[in-house]
Amino acid sequence: xxxxxxxxxxxxxxxxxxxxxxxxxxxxxxxxxxxxxxxxxxxxxxxxxxxxxxxxxxxxxxxxxxxxxxxxxxxxxxxxxxxxxxxxxxxxxxxxxxxxxxxxxxxxxxxxxxxxxxxxxxxxxxxxxxxxxxxxxxxxxxxxxxxxxxxxxxxxxxxxxxxxxxxxxxxxxxxxxxxxxxxxxxxxxxxxxxxxxxxxxxxxxxxxxxxxxxxxxxxxxxxxxxxxxxxxxxxxxxxxxxxxxxxxxxxxxxxxxxxxxxxxxxxxxxxxxxxxxxxxxxxxxxxxxxxxxxxxxxxxxxxxxxxxxxxxxxxxxxxxxxxxxxxxxxxxx
Amino acid sequence: xxxxxxxxxxxxxxxxxxxxxxxxxxxxxxxxxxxxxxxxxxxxxxxxxxxxxxxxxxxxxxxxxxxxxxxxxxxxxxxxxxxxxxxxxxxxxxxxxxxxxxxxxxxxxxxxxxxxxxxxxxxxxxxxxxxxxxxxxxxxxxxxxxxxxxxxxxxxxxxxxxxxxxxxxxxxxxxxxxxxxxxxxxxxxxxxxxxxxxxxxxxxxxxxxxxxxxxxxxxxxxxxxxxxxxxxxxxxxxxxxxxxxxxxxxxxxxxxxxxxxxxxxxxxxxxxxxxxxxxxxxxxxxxxxxxxxxxxxxxxxxxxxxxxxxxxxxxxxxxxxxxxxxxxxxxxx
Numbered sequence: 001x002x003x004x005x006x007x008x009x010x011x012x013x014x015x016x017x018x019x020x021x022x023x024x025x026x027x028x029x030x031x032x033x034x035x036x037x038x039x040x041x042x043x044x045x046x047x048x049x050x051x052x053x054x055x056x057x058x059x060x061x062x063x064x065x066x067x068x069x070x071x072x073x074x075x076x077x078x079x080x081x082x083x084x085x086x087x088x089x090x091x092x093x094x095x096x097x098x099x100x101x102x103x104x105x106x107x108x109x110x111x112x113x114x115x116x117x118x119x120x121x122x123x124x125x126x127x128x129x130x131x132x133x134x135x136x137x138x139x140x141x142x143x144x145x146x147x148x149x150x151x152x153x154x155x156x157x158x159x160x161x162x163x164x165x166x167x168x169x170x171x172x173x174x175x176x177x178x179x180x181x182x183x184x185x186x187x188x189x190x191x192x193x194x195x196x197x198x199x200x201x202x203x204x205x206x207x208x209x210x211x212x213x214x215x216x217x218x219x220x221x222x223x224x225x226x227x228x229x230x231x232x233x234x235x236x237x238x239x240x241x242x243x244x245x246x247x248x249x250x251x252x253x254x255x256x257x258x259x260x261x262x263x264x265x266x267x268x269x270x271x272x273x274x275x276x277x278x279x280x281x282x283x284x285x286x287x288x289x290x291x292x293x294x295x296x297x298x299x300x301x302x303x304x305x306x307x308x309x310x311x312x313x314x315x316x317x318x319x320x321x322x323x324x325x326x327x328x329x330x331x332x333x
Numbered sequence: 334x335x336x337x338x339x340x341x342x343x344x345x346x347x348x349x350x351x352x353x354x355x356x357x358x359x360x361x362x363x364x365x366x367x368x369x370x371x372x373x374x375x376x377x378x379x380x381x382x383x384x385x386x387x388x389x390x391x392x393x394x395x396x397x398x399x400x401x402x403x404x405x406x407x408x409x410x411x412x413x414x415x416x417x418x419x420x421x422x423x424x425x426x427x428x429x430x431x432x433x434x435x436x437x438x439x440x441x442x443x444x445x446x447x448x449x450x451x452x453x454x455x456x457x458x459x460x461x462x463x464x465x466x467x468x469x470x471x472x473x474x475x476x477x478x479x480x481x482x483x484x485x486x487x488x489x490x491x492x493x494x495x496x497x498x499x500x501x502x503x504x505x506x507x508x509x510x511x512x513x514x515x516x517x518x519x520x521x522x523x524x525x526x527x528x529x530x531x532x533x534x535x536x537x538x539x540x541x542x543x544x545x546x547x548x549x550x551x552x553x554x555x556x557x558x559x560x561x562x563x564x565x566x567x568x569x570x571x572x573x574x575x576x577x578x579x580x581x582x583x584x585x586x587x588x589x590x591x592x593x594x595x596x597x598x599x600x601x602x603x604x605x606x607x608x609x610x611x612x613x614x615x616x617x618x619x620x621x622x623x624x625x626x627x628x629x630x631x632x633x634x635x636x637x638x639x640x641x642x643x644x645x646x647x648x649x650x651x652x653x654x655x656x657x658x659x660x661x662x663x664x665x666x
Contacts, residue, residue, distance in 0.1 A: 132574050142512060145520035179475060179562040187478035187559045210566030214574035226520045229512040230560060231567060233543030238571040241465050241547035246579075 001029065002056075003310050004094035007036035007044075008063045008081040009101025011297045017100065018044035020303025025050055027304070028311045033094050035060050036081040060084035063101075066296070070104030074112055082106065086113035089289045096290035096314035098281055098306050100298040107143050110287040117319060119326035122151045123286030124225065125293060126159055127232055128279040133216030137163045137172075141282060142229035152176065152193035152222055156202050158285040158322050159220035165316040166309065167219075175208035175218035177227055182207070189224060197222070281306035283313055285322070290314045334362065335389075336643050337427035340369035341396045341414040342434025344630045350433065351377035353636025358383055360637070361644045366427050368393050369414040393417035396434075399629070403437030407445055415439065419446035422622045429623035429647035431614055431639050433631040440476050443620040450652060452659035455484045456619030457558065458626060459492055460565055461612040466549030470496045470505075474615060475562035485509065485526035485555055489535050491618040491655050492553035498649040499642065500552075508541035508551035510560055515540070522557060530555070613638035616646055618655070623647045 005021050007014045018041060021032050031054045034041050038059040045055065062080040064073040074083060082101055086109045089097040099106050110123055127141035139159035144151060156174045163172040176193055178186040183194060185207060197204045205218055213221065213231065223231070280302065281294040290313045294306040338354050340347045351374060354365050364387045367374050371392040378388065395413035397406040407416060415434055419442045422430040432439050443456055457473035472492035477484060489507045496505040509526055511519040516527055518540060530537045538551055546554065546564065556564070613635065614627040623646045627639040 132577060145512060177563060179478065179559055179566075187557075190559075210563040210568075211570040211573075213567060214570045224520075226512055226523075227560065227563060230510060230543040231563065233512075234546060234564060234567055235543075235571050237544040237547045238568050239575055240544075242572055242575045244465060 001096075001311065001314060002031045002033050002094045003028070003307055003314065004033045004035055004058075004085050004088055004097040005303070005307065006081045006085050006097070006099035006101055007034040007041050008060075009099040010294065011100075012299055013100065014040050014044055016299045017303050019048070020298070020300035021055070021307065022048045022050045023300055024304040024307035025054055027308050030054075030095070030311050030314075031056065032307070033058050033088065035085045035088070036063070037061060058084065058088065064105045066102050068102060068105060070102065070108040071112070073102065073105045074109045082109055083113060086110075089291065090114050092289075096292065096310040098292045098294055098303070098310050100281075100294035100296055100303070100306075103142070103293060103296070106291070106293055107284065110284050110291050114291060115288045117286055117288050117323050117326065119328050120154055120158070120286040120322070122147070122154070123284050124151075124155050124158065125228075125282050126162055126285050127228070127282040129213070129221055129232070129235070130279070131214050131216030135167065135279065136213075136216060136219050136221055137167070138221040138223070138228050138232065139285065140223065140225040140228050141232055142225045143284070144225040146226070147189060147224035149189060149192035149196050152189070152224065153196040153200060154286070154326065156197050156200065156204070156220060156222045157325055159222065160202050161321040161325075162283065162285055162313075162318050163219050165318045165321065166312050169219050171203045172219035173205045173217075174202045174220040174222060175205050177213070177221060177223035177231070178207035178209065180207060181209060193222070278305060280304075280309040283309075285318075288319065290319070334644065334647060335364045335366050335427045336361070336640055336647065337366045337368055337391075337418050337421055337430040338636070338640065339414045339418050339430070339432035339434055340367040340374050341393070342432040343627065344433075345632055346433065347373050347377055349632045350636050352381070353631070353633035354388070354640065355381045355383045356633055357637045357640035358387055360641050363387075363428070363644050363647075364389065365640070366391050366421065368418045368421070369396070370394060391417065391421065397438045399435050401435060401438060403435065403441040404445070406435065406438045407442045415442055416446060419443075422624065423447050425622075429625065429643040431625040431627055431636070431643050433614075433627035433629055433636070433639075436475070436626060436629070439624070439626055440617065443617050443624050447624060448621045450619055450621050450656050450659065452661050453487055453491070453619040453655070455480070455487070456617050457484075457488050457491065458561075458615050459495055459618050460561070460615040462546070462554055462565070462568070463612070464547050464549030468500065468612065469546075469549060469552050469554055470500070471554040471556070471561050471565065472618065473556065473558040473561050474565055475558045476617070477558040479559070480522060480557035482522060482525035482529050485522070485557065486529040486533060487619070487659065489530050489533065489537070489553060489555045490658055492555065493535050494654040494658075495616065495618055495646075495651050496552050498651045498654065499645050502552050504536045505552035506538045506550075507535045507553040507555060508538050510546070510554060510556035510564070511540035511542065513540060514542060526555070611638060613640070613642040616642075618651075621652065623652070 060081040062077040124140035129138040139155040281292040393414040395410040460474035462471040472488040614625040
């Protein structure tokens, strides 16, 4: 199996990307294909000792930056690391592809260059959401700001299959983000989506309120991409602010400083638990081949973990599973 | 000035409501009118020593419960504490009215029994949002699950005037919740609302992402009621879960327990800072008279603080200020 990585994408490319790729070799079985400017990548690779039979470089001379307009970038920069990666993925020269680059371009390219699973209207970003009971999968984390009820049903199906295959959870509990617990609550979108999800074969548990999300009441969190993006960023922001408040409070007096010093080990553990880099990238579900979005500010640790999950995803039957459920029925079926 | 309180509304009515009302007397100048079942209220009042010239009871024999359908409840239970309160408010026999009862009924009653400010399409709940830099005002916190761009502009206007008058902030900074910082990002609603807010005379600072909200980047947070409700409940949920994680982490070893003991004072301060009861109720802006929603699980402390803010709101020129900006222009203007 070969995992492709956009070596030029993200704030810390190519150095942290290459470093993370090399570090990933110890936790995966696959080979790695680094896509991007050959000379720059090789210069980075020279810094490390690693199994040279498992790392390849595929040259691409251009780079899509965050300033590029997504569709424009994809169409014009044909020799960019991202577009070249899409081609390798589509042609099955690699089994999965990871990029920490321009999210819009990655989404547009997934659609235009790799293609959708037949029967899926809108691919979506599936992000990990940390809860007190472990990890949940949130779909959509930001690909589709405006959604139709049909999309939310598809997010539930895709998230459910992914969570089962990649995280090994049988019959994952699917909930829809809403502003009340009873059926009939919410806006027009969530009310109609509720009916579709209820009629599906998913393990649908109904509405989930913002308050319950961090408690881990469901395994798959379904919402439109606007809501999902707000939830992810707010969770990060609240945790960060909470940490700041805590720091101010606990260092107010002398004895509190001693207390804080004793506790510092605990705070470190806690910080790790809250660290997105531990969970790797976010798959773009609905694309016909394994495509993974890594955080724009990914460092080596984040890339290493993204590679690990991309391998699990690429080995899995997630895409076949989704296809089977959503493929348009033929006349005689 | 007279502040009316629905003595029968909320999970802890009437005892905590009456207790909170009596306790509020020490921090306000107004008189208080408790609306509800006379005998029950008087029985509660007998427990306390207070200035009898400042507390009145207005009888109402029915109660709208959380099981009542909002509009139905308002229409059928004409002698309920809530509907009687609306009448007193409309007839200016009280200067403000607080209820911890059925939120939907309070919103419906505000519209049907008290009436909108001329020129306002949809009243909205303005909730306090605690940030690292103090309190912000979030509009809409849950009254309108589906919104039009015009509504978000009105939320910005109402929130801005309220924040200026009640919290004394000059030129409050108004931001719109969105999933990207640049103009042009977001869903159809936020994109169009951005243009309206930008063209207004508000101190509009543009898009605000979920991550930035707890940092206190703006004084007025504008969003549709679905998003606002998710944000409020999620913030509460994350803070609570963070506290639970922290507790687990810091009590893992013996030395950590000592650290935790020393720190406990700091945790208490922190808890207070995060406590919604400190901030009282949420005004329903856009209604033509001061109407305040208190949390359903309000205890005496929450009611006491809700009364305090309701008095400030009732004394202010918020409603006149909103009317002046949004009133429909006459032909010769």
